[in-house]
Amino acid sequence: MIPNTLTIAGVDPSGGAGVLADIKTMSALGAYGMAVIAALTAQNTQAVTQISPVHPEFVAAQIDTLFADVRVDAVKIGMLGQEGVTRVVAERLAHWHPAHIILDPVMVAKSGDHLLEKKAIYALRETLLPIATMITPNLPEAGMLLGQTAPDTLKEMRRMAERLRRLLNDHEDCWVFLKGGHLPGQETVDVLHNGDRLIELPGRRIQTPNTHGTGCTLSAALAALLPRHPDVPEAAQRAKDYLVRAIARADELDVGHGHGPVQHFHAWWPSPDTGSAS
Numbered sequence: 001m002i003p004n005t006l007t008i009a010g011v012d013p014s015g016g017a018g019v020l021a022d023i024k025t026m027s028a029l030g031a032y033g034m035a036v037i038a039a040l041t042a043q044n045t046q047a048v049t050q051i052s053p054v055h056p057e058f059v060a061a062q063i064d065t066l067f068a069d070v071r072v073d074a075v076k077i078g079m080l081g082q083e084g085v086t087r088v089v090a091e092r093l094a095h096w097h098p099a100h101i102i103l104d105p106v107m108v109a110k111s112g113d114h115l116l117e118k119k120a121i122y123a124l125r126e127t128l129l130p131i132a133t134m135i136t137p138n139l140p141e142a143g144m145l146l147g148q149t150a151p152d153t154l155k156e157m158r159r160m161a162e163r164l165r166r167l168l169n170d171h172e173d174c175w176v177f178l179k180g181g182h183l184p185g186q187e188t189v190d191v192l193h194n195g196d197r198l199i200e201l202p203g204r205r206i207q208t209p210n211t212h213g214t215g216c217t218l219s220a221a222l223a224a225l226l227p228r229h230p231d232v233p234e235a236a237q238r239a240k241d242y243l244v245r246a247i248a249r250a251d252e253l254d255v256g257h258g259h260g261p262v263q264h265f266h267a268w269w270p271s272p273d274t275g276s277a278s
Contacts, residue, residue, distance in 0.1 A: 003227035004071055005031040007220060008089055009078030010039035016261030017213030022076060022220035024264035029242065031224035034070065036062040038089065039081035045212055045256030056084035063092040074100035076223035077128065078216055083120040090127035100226045103132040104219035105141050129167045134175045136219045139182040150182060154189055161193040172196060175232055192236050199233050201240055210250035210260035217262055218243050
């Protein structure tokens with residue numbers, strides 16, 4: 001059965017991040033992608049120039065209208081922007097109770113622009129973390145959630161994953177996927193933790209400036225994969241493998257003059273060098 005997957009996030013007109021990147025990822029991985037628009041942005045590969053909020057009541061209406069008709073197998077949550085939207089998303093998802101809720105706590109864009117109100121961080125901790133089945137913060141986002149500085153060693157990262165796990169539901173099927181891309185050096189180790197098992201997913205840094213939307217892509221990949229791969233470590237490794245290949249092929253695209261997008265359709269579009277897909 002083809003899973004129906006929903007992204008609740010903001011719109012990046014450049015297509016590198018947000019709902020457009022999520023839909024590309026879900027489609028590439030064989031899921032049917034749907035989107036609830038939680039925020040509007042004016043941005044490109046270099047900067048976010050303006051953010052236009054979406055009224056919380058309209059966000060709720062989008063969610064309720066969709067769930068009333070469509071079976072939703074997994075939900076990915078990205079940029080929400082406002083406290084009111086954060087709270088209403090948590091309320092409606094708690095009502096509809098989808099099996100998988102993957103929370104990517106988007107706070108800062110690749111350009112450095114802030115995407116989440118400061119007062120919304122507390123609302124996210126209070127309302128969304130308790131219902132999420134997986135969270136996928138990078139190290140700066142994890143530091144903001146915990147009110148501490150981001151770690152710069154793998155040992156500190158493991159401790160942070162344990163602290164983050166305590167913010168989630170006690171159920172063993174709730175996981176932290178802590179992304180280690182901000183660690184210094186050429187290793188990019190991610191840490192997966194469910195309160196009992198702590199699993200490291202090793203990797204090597206790929207030298208490219210085109211990494212816009214990597215967090216969105218990973219969380220959307222998890223939403224697409226988890227309904228068909230109930231073993232969470234397996235789904236996590238598959239999602240990471242997909243993202244690594246998308247980053248490795250990112251330089252084939254020519255989008256903008258800043259941090260360009262990854263190549264979401266690397267498995268489908270031929271490589272300019274070989275003429276075949278990877």
